[in-house]
Amino acid sequence: MEETPAIRIRDLVKRYAPAGQGEGKLALSGVSFDVPQGQIFGLLGPNGAGKSTLINTLAGLVMKSSGTVEIWGHNIDHAQRNAKACIGIVPQEIVFDPFFTPIEVLEIQAGLYGVPKAMRRSMELLRAVHLADKANAYARSLSGGMKRRLLIAKAMVHSPPILVLDEPTAGVDVELRRQLWELVGELNSQGVTVVLTTHYLEEAEQLCDRIAIINHGKLITDKPTRELVEMAREKIVVLTLDRAVEAAPAHEKFMKSAVTGERTVEIGYDKDRMNAGEVLALVQGQGYGIVDVSTREADLEDVFVTLTSRAA
Numbered sequence: 182m183e184e185t186p187a188i189r190i191r192d193l194v195k196r197y198a199p200a201g202q203g204e205g206k207l208a209l210s211g212v213s214f215d216v217p218q219g220q221i222f223g224l225l226g227p228n229g230a231g232k233s234t235l236i237n238t239l240a241g242l243v244m245k246s247s248g249t250v251e252i253w254g255h256n257i258d259h260a261q262r263n264a265k266a267c268i269g270i271v272p273q274e275i276v277f278d279p280f281f282t283p284i285e286v287l288e289i290q291a292g293l294y295g296v297p298k299a300m301r302r303s304m305e306l307l308r309a310v311h312l313a314d315k316a317n318a319y320a321r322s323l324s325g326g327m328k329r330r331l332l333i334a335k336a337m338v339h340s341p342p343i344l345v346l347d348e349p350t351a352g353v354d355v356e357l358r359r360q361l362w363e364l365v366g367e368l369n370s371q372g373v374t375v376v377l378t379t380h381y382l383e384e385a386e387q388l389c390d391r392i393a394i395i396n397h398g399k400l401i402t403d404k405p406t407r408e409l410v411e412m413a414r415e416k417i418v419v420l421t422l423d424r425a426v427e428a429a430p431a432h433e434k435f436m437k438s439a440v441t442g443e444r445t446v447e448i449g450y451d452k453d454r455m456n457a458g459e460v461l462a463l464v465q466g467q468g469y470g471i472v473d474v475s476t477r478e479a480d481l482e483d484v485f486v487t488l489t490s491r492a493a
């Protein structure tokens with residue numbers, strides 16, 4: 182039997198109510214994907230793509246217009262309580278009452294979730310996020326990085342199997358980013374399924390087992406990170422031809438070719454299978470004169486740009 186996905190999303194649509202006249206903003210237009218159990222799953226997309234809308238739907242903060250969402254097998258419409266119990270959300274913004282101490286923050290949160298005193302593990306969580314020595318400090322005295330780690334602990338008070346982080350490293354410095362990655366990795370190795378949104382492709386590449394990209398409210402890819410990076414195996418030759426062309430030179434060995442200017446074309450090729458010299462020979466063999474050549478490597482950024490612009 183197939184394992185239940187940690188999160189199952191089908192045909193998710195969210196249209197925000199219009200502020201005045203008009204139709205309102207279609208933030209998610211029929212998104213479907215699964216987050217497999219035990220993975221670190223990255224949700225990527227440009228600003229305004231719909232990432233926060235999707236996460237807030239999981240959190241129960243945004244009411245979807247239609248579609249199905251199951252969290253650890255619990256439908257959020259019919260089994261809201263169970264669904265909520267299975268997910269912990271770390272919001273983008275840092276919000277704490279400055280007069281509570283970290284241990285109090287966790288105890289209060291545990292109370293809100295109805296975790297019985299005997300089952301609480303506030304100190305253990307503080308140790309896990311490396312804040313045990315700050316248990317009794319005022320939240321306002323914590324550094325930005327400490328506050329972010331406390332937010333992660335706060336999202337885990339009810340021991341959910343899924344942890345969702347919305348832009349965990351937006352605007353944080355390199356060192357803190359590294360610490361947060363480590364912490365996410367530690368939680369994941371203890372069995373927690375992690376979903377995170379990020380703008381940093383490098384972060385997604387290093388951290389995530391699987392990546393979904395959304396753009397304009399649509400899912401444009403959902404693949405193991407390895408496969409997505411494989412797509413960057415191509416190298417690109419930029420050619421200036423001796424005359425204007427309407428169609429780019431085509432060949433079955435080219436991964437793609439496109440006219441990018443009146444006389445310029447870009448040809449993508451698999452760098453494991455051929456080299457730029459062969460590309461040039463094939464183009465010249467078709468009767469094109471070449472007046473200038475440059476090459477560049479594609480990376481996850483290219484894959485991202487290609488996929489998001491194709492879907493635009």
Ligand SMILES: Nc1ncnc2c1ncn2[C@@H]1O[C@H](COP(=O)(O)OP(=O)(O)OP(=O)(O)O)[C@@H](O)[C@H]1O
Binds near residue numbers: 207226227232233
């Ligand atoms: N409460 C709202 N009312 C109306 N429109 C909204 C609301 N919240 C978001 N939107 C719109 O829905 C679209 C998706 O927004 P969303 O915040 O989900 O994107 P995002 O991918 O999270 O972007 P970012 O990376 O900037 O946070 C945007 O066009 C946004 O302007």
